[in-house]
């Protein structure tokens with residue numbers, strides 16, 4: 001398995017949540033709250049999974065993982081390699097196809113009332129590496145191309 005980084009805009013309905021703008025009284029619903037939840041469309045099967053602000057709040061600075069240890073290790077390695085360790089994460093298996101998915105984000109209390117806000121920076125999914133069969137057939141193809149080159153030059 002290997003971790004693959006996704007283009008956020010292709011798979012999320014929103015990447016950030018800022019409760020501060022367009023709010024005049026403390027009791028008012030923050031403007032951006034009306035756009036929630038954030039919805040993630042599974043990269044593998046298009047299944048839609050939605051997250052509430054609270055999901056991100058609960059996972060801020062938390063080390064709890066929902067992934068199996070072997071899967072988590074692959075993600076951890078990638079995070080370390082790309083120096084993304086100061087992000088919080090929320091990870092899960094797609095309920096439909098079970099693709100391992102990790103959302104990296106930063107969450108902080110901010111704004112005039114110190115309300116929680118967050119921004120999503122990365123999504124990684126775990127994919128099977130190309131099987132042995134594919135590699136073998138690729139090598140055969142390269143060899144064939146070489147043979148063709150040899151005969152014409």
Ligand SMILES: [Zn+2]
Pocket residue numbers: 042043044045046047094095096097098099
């Ligand atoms: Zn899926």
